Amino acid sequence: xxxLAFLLLCLCFPLAWAGGTAAPKIDIGKGGQCxxxxxxxxxxxxxxxxxxxxEVVHKGTREEKHSLKNCIECHASTKDNSVTARADSFxxxxxxxxxxxxxCFECHSNKRKSAWMQGTGK
Amino acid sequence: xxEIDLKRRNFxxxxxxxxxxxxxxxxxxxxxxxxxxxxxSSSVRWGMLIDTANxxxxxxxxxxxCNKENGLSGxxxxxxxxxxxxxxxxxxxxxxxxxxxxxxxxxxxPPCVDVCPTGASFKRADGIVLVDRHRCIGCRYxxxxxxxxxxxxxxxxxxxxxxxxxxxxGTVESCSLCVHRIDAGLKPACAESCSNKAIxxxxxxxxxxEISKKIRSVTSVQVRADLGLNTGVRYQGL
Numbered sequence: 001x002x003x004l005a006f007l008l009l010c011l012c013f014p015l016a017w018a019g020g021t022a023a024p025k026i027d028i029g030k031g032g033q034c035x036x037x038x039x040x041x042x043x044x045x046x047x048x049x050x051x052x053x054x055e056v057v058h059k060g061t062r063e064e065k066h067s068l069k070n071c072i073e074c075h076a077s078t079k080d081n082s083v084t085a086r087a088d089s090f091x092x093x094x095x096x097x098x099x100x101x102x103x104c105f106e107c108h109s110n111k112r113k114s115a116w117m118q119g120t121g122k
Numbered sequence: 123x124x125e126i127d128l129k130r131r132n133f134x135x136x137x138x139x140x141x142x143x144x145x146x147x148x149x150x151x152x153x154x155x156x157x158x159x160x161x162x163s164s165s166v167r168w169g170m171l172i173d174t175a176n177x178x179x180x181x182x183x184x185x186x187x188c189n190k191e192n193g194l195s196g197x198x199x200x201x202x203x204x205x206x207x208x209x210x211x212x213x214x215x216x217x218x219x220x221x222x223x224x225x226x227x228x229x230x231x232p233p234c235v236d237v238c239p240t241g242a243s244f245k246r247a248d249g250i251v252l253v254d255r256h257r258c259i260g261c262r263y264x265x266x267x268x269x270x271x272x273x274x275x276x277x278x279x280x281x282x283x284x285x286x287x288x289x290x291x292g293t294v295e296s297c298s299l300c301v302h303r304i305d306a307g308l309k310p311a312c313a314e315s316c317s318n319k320a321i322x323x324x325x326x327x328x329x330x331x332e333i334s335k336k337i338r339s340v341t342s343v344q345v346r347a348d349l350g351l352n353t354g355v356r357y358q359g360l
Contacts, residue, residue, distance in 0.1 A: 053256060054254075054256070055161075057252070057254045057256070058244065058246065058254065059161035059162065059246075059247070060157075060161060060162035060246060060247075060248070060301070060305055061158075061159055061160060061161045062156070062157025062158060062159065062305050063159040064156060064157070064159075069285055069286075072285070106279075106290045106291065107255055107280070107283070107288040107289055107290030107293075108283065108285070108288040109282070109283045109284065109285040109288070111282075111285065112285070113285045113286070116282070116284065116285055119282070
């Protein structure tokens with residue numbers, strides 16, 4: 001039994017070490033069930049967004065599931081309704097950690113539509 | 123099941139219903155119209171008929187509505203974007219004055235699309251001429267090609283955009299016929315805001331649409347029809 005516990009401890013240690021130092025702290029907003037599996041999204045969200053944007057702009061297929069607006073709807077922070085405002089915001093936290101520049105929000109709004117509407121008094 | 127249990131069940135049902143009612147208005151209040159997942163088709167061609175007789179001189183409602191909807195500053199200087207503008211024209215010999223809005227005419231054969239080196243300027247299947255800002259490099263060739271001076275270049279960093287209308291520095295933009303509203307089944311902001319109903323929006327391909335019926339019965343012209351661009355925006359009383 002002791003040996004088994006030791007073995008488990010040995011297995012857990014590298015995991016805890018890797019997770020503790022490398023993983024950024026992210027404010028996931030409302031979160032909940034994502035449109036795809038989380039691990040898959042981590043790897044493929046950029047391709048999904050790129051594919052979706054071309055389809056929407058050129059063909060007008062406003063499929064909401066994979067839209068940037070839908071991402072923001074769930075993942076904008078509940079504190080400031082934004083996905084980029086702070087260092088731990090949903091998009092910024094990982095992108096800063098991985099040193100990948102996001103261009104999306106030079107044009108696209110980083111806020112929930114509902115929050116934006118309240119802000120402009122519409 | 124005992125009577126008490128049934129009462130408990132009904133109590134829960136009604137309280138749940140009440141909770142749904144109280145939550146629902148909050149959600150519905152901000153629920154925006156949703157677009158369709160199907161691609162747009164060329165069986166539709168969106169267009170406008172502008173009745174200059176109903177367009178009041180000095181009225182700027184369409185411009186204000188456009189600016190608000192699309193997040194434009196509305197400040198009239200040399201570098202700010204302008205998607206729609208009011209112009210007053212006068213026939214010199216007779217002195218007759220006409221006021222009208224001028225914007226992207228959504229040509230069937232758009233010169234801006236012809237000249238675009240990256241394919242950013244394009245015409246959607248339903249006749250709306252747009253800029254794909256993911257591809258636009260900001261060369262402004264389209265602005266030179268447009269006979270209507272309809273396009274603007276974004277010179278400054280843009281913040282707090284409408285989530286439905288992404289805009290950014292370094293790209294060209296113009297009237298999108300409020301494509302995000304059309305996809306959600308609404309009219310363009312200018313057409314909706316015109317208190318005199320001078321802007322009639324509709325499907326030019328549908329013979330039974332209000333706009334098709336009207337252009338069959340009244341005289342309307344295209345601006346610079348000599349260029350053969352077959353514009354989607356037509357003017358009555360020019």
